[in-house]
Amino acid sequence: MEQQYNKITIKKSTIIFKYKEPAKDYFYIILKGKVTAYNVFYQNYDIHYKEGDIIGLISSIINEPYYSTIESNEDTEVLKIYVQDLAKIDNYKLIDKISNYLSSIFETWLSKYYSLITNNKVNLYNKEDxxxxxxxxxxxxxxxxxxxxxxxxxxxxxxxxxxxxxxxxxxxxxxxxxxxxxxxxxxxxxxxxxxxxxxxxxxxxxxxxxxxxxxxxxxxxxxxxxxxxxxxxxxxxxxxxxxxxxxxxxxxxxxxxxxxxxxxxxxxxxxxxDNKFINNYIKATAAKINNTILKIKALSAKELNEKLIILIYSFIKMDTLFEKNKNVRLYYSIDDIKNILNIDTPNNEIFQILEQLKHMRIDKSENITINNYENFFREYENYII
The missing domain is CATH 2.60.120.10 (Jelly Rolls)
Structure with a gap:
């Protein structure tokens, strides 16, 4: 593995990836050393990475701005892997490592999201319920x-x-x-x-x-x-x-x-x-993680219109990951949106806000369609990043 990819040394206190900056087209696997990811969007939650861990993968795969700042705690050796080379990897152990890493990160952020929206601690998973x-x-x-x-x-x-x-x-x-x-x-x-x-x-x-x-x-x-x-x-x-x-x-x-x-x-x-399977699987899991992080950002937003814009952006990103149709019909109901955001705002108030958003159409059956999602992204970019 070390012969196939570039091994580089990152000096102590180097900002490796920076929050909100455009993603690079590569990621790192740590060979030696320690780094910290600072997640300012969620209660200043820090994640510490060490030998064998992966950094920068999620944003690089789906080409989204970095959601955390990552800094080296000491001189750190890493393997540099370009996203375009993922589909060429024939080492099952490496693919399995990347897959397990993504599953772990996905689970971590999901638990953070659910802890924010769960009010009732009653366990519905016992035999009585x-x-x-x-x-x-x-x-x-x-x-x-x-x-x-x-x-x-x-x-x-x-x-x-x-x-x-x-x-x-x-x-x-x-x-x-x-x-x-x-x-x-x-x-x-x-x-x-x-x-x-x-x-x-x-x-x-x-x-x-x-x-x-x-x-x-x-x-x-x-x-x-x-x-x-x-x-x-x-x-x-x-x-x-x-x-x-x-x-x-x-x-x-x-x-x-x-x-x-x-x-x-x-x-x-x-x-x-099947190299296509590898590419789709990793890309899809990275998108799911990004989707969860966007939900956390939506929950943290102060105004309802901000919450809705961020959430709708997350829906569109998921729906257009593989199919780039300009017009996107959302399959989420208003009740789905309210449950995801953990709000009890009357439906008519939510519709009023949605109807004011540009590049969006709501039909008589309350189906939401985005007309040209790229224009929507450009219009509300400042809300999302």
Whole structure:
């Protein structure tokens, strides 16, 4: 690995990457030494990195300004890797290292975000309250998720009296039709189908060929959408390392979709034969992290219009990561927006603000469309950076 990439030495007290500056086209893996990332947008939260850690990767991949300032604490040796070379990497251990790093950072920032919006500390993940979760999804219209949560409850607590409520609910809850196989590992999946739930982790990787998939968690007795993913996104369910329940998720197909479903054990084989998979997987995970950081920034903004602009920007960035359509229709409802921002502002007040924003259109069905997202970015750049 050291022969393939440039090894350089960074002197003590060097500002390696600076908050808000445009991203470079490379990142570093630390070989020796220590650095600190200063995250001023979140309670002056510092992250310390050491040998084996990766810095500068997220912003460089998605070409977003750096969200933290990173400084060397001592003379530090690093490997310099250019983003364009990621797709050429054939070293599975290095890809796995990058993947694990991204998962760890993703989980860290998600936990920070959820800690900001979680008011009710009641645990809905014990056996008495799993049915409450199922009812929340059913009331939201996600009957297949409700059915599978009840079914999971019955499997987990076979001889427990509490499963009677789950059995009652499941009788009156109709599941969505099972996926139809199109070709090997590729399925046509109907709107509303639940891929996995918060109480039953998945052992598969989901590669969206077409369609939309929403990722949800129950927060304060509400189904809060983490994100909505479209074509080319890769969903890799993993059991969180942190024992923090909001990190567990339920995945629901939001429109008729075509999805490739692969066992996680086969991931190494995929990486060895498909460079596009590597590129998309790393790019998608970096975008998810950036999306979470933007949500934290939106929560920290003082004015509601600022919160909405930052949040909508985060939606657009996710939706245009792989497909650069000028006009972007958002699949988030006003209730989704309120839940993400943890606000109870009346809907009409939110609509009034949205209608005042440039390059945006809201139809009679309350669907939000951005007309030429690049113009939107230029118009509100100062709010976002």
């Amino acid at each position: 799993i049915v409450t979760m199922a009812n929340i999804y059913k009331n939201r219209g996600f009957t297949d998720a409700s059915y599978k949560i009840c079914n999971g409850c019955i499997k987990l607590f076979k001889d427990d009296i509490h499963i009677n409520e789950a059995k009652k609910l499941i009788i009156n809850t109709r599941p969505i039709a099972k996926p139809t196989r199109i070709e090997e590992n590729v399925y046509s999946i109907k709107k509303g189908y639940c891929l996995y739930t918060e109480i039953e982790p998945s052992s598969y990787i989901y590669m969206i060929r077409s369609g939309k998939v929403g990722i949800y968690s129950i927060i304060d007795s509400k189904a809060v959408v983490r994100s909505i993913y479209s074509s080319n996104y890769i969903i890799n369910y993993y059991k969180p390392v942190l024992d923090y329940k909001p990190l567990f998720t339920t995945a629901i197909v939001l429109e008729d979709s075509v999805i490739e479903i692969i066992e996680k054990d086969l991931m190494e084989n995929i990486i060895n034969r």
